[in-house]
Amino acid sequence: MAARDFTSELVGSFSEGSNGNPTVAMIEAAFRHHGLNWRYINCEVPPERLADAVKGARAMGWRGFNLSIPHKVAVIEHLDGLGESAAIMGAVNCAVNRDGKLIGENTDGKGFLKSLMEVVDPKGKAIVMFGAGGAARAIGVELALAGARSLIIVNRSAARAEPLVKLLNEKTKTPATGVVWPKHYRVPDGTDIVVNATSIGLGNGNEPLDVELSSLKPGMVVADVIVDPPDTRFLRDARARGCTVIDGLGMLVNQGVIGVKYWTGLDVDPAAMRAELERIFGA
Structure with a gap:
């Protein structure tokens, strides 16, 4: 141009x-x-x-x-x-x-959505997201506005997850539920998209996300917001399970x-x- x-x-x-x-x-x-x-x-x-x-x-x-x-x-x-x-x-x-x-x-969530759309349209998709902080809030709102079928917010603190769940349920058409993060969280069958919106893996490319790896299925899209390093342990584990992965650089x-x-x-x-x-x- x-x-x-x-x-x-x-x-x-x-x-x-x-x-x-x-x-x-x-x-x-x-x-x-x-x-x-x-x-x-x-x-x-x-x-x-x-x-x-x-x-x-x-x-x-x-x-x-x-x-x-x-x-x-x-x-x-x-x-x-x-x-x-x-x-x-x-x-x-x-x-x-x-x-x-x-x-x-707010381009935080918009940037994630644009990156995701290059791989899959979230409209009508069931989504699991780890985290309830600022990045998760922005991403959750954009996914809901894009027509996600459902959102499960998985977070260590129920008190922190509740405001995000309430926001999504009250101000968007996408139903959201909160889950207190158990040891080795199992992603529900039928999930289309999994997002790590926590800081787990930041600065440590070998730090694992506490998720049951066998619940990551081929065909799922797995995304991570971490940029340093961009190839996180979570993405490597998901890739090994046959998932399509999206790094935080996108x-x-x-x-x-x-x-x-x-x-x-x-x-x-x-x-x-x-x-x-x-x-x-x-x-």
Whole structure:
């Protein structure tokens, strides 16, 4: 595609700590690949300065920005509106300047959904998801909005799972149930998609997920949100059982693709972004 002539457009991220965010490298790689005169800047913003940061982005005409924990909920009062899924889950990770108004979106779940759709459409599918944190909340909402037949939320803490189950049952058409994670959880027969939305495996590619491996059947789609390392023990175990697997890099890349589309209006090449992440993580 031909490069468009933008003049020093700015987007970025507001995080509480500057920790070598791979999203910066990934999105900058996309800008370079397409010859766009845009910059993605990671800004360290403590919670007490978030309002000032948003005002600054407005004043400088930023086209948008990402947000990490702990800003995903607190930023809402400083925005002008919310997209559908962001409103349901009550969290924003991407702000978009639309005609001078900052609109909050959430690309966490959208990135996962786009990655999943490359393999299977979740509409009408029975899904088991491990975890009930921020990633699980975003993914669960998007799967429900995409028409999943049912969602089982498996989590160590019933107290943490209950709000997500309640949210899905009250604000979407997909029935959800919660299960307190037992030792060697057995995935129910008839499950189509299994998702690890926990941090199990992060930084340790050999850490197993406590699931009965014999319950992972050929034909199931098994996905993991972990990006470092992208080839987790859970995915290797599922692959050995004949499952189709999806790694966390796809989710992260598609978050970037969606964010850049929001900001620039352009469809960027996900291969350029994935190649940069693979370089970073040695995949």
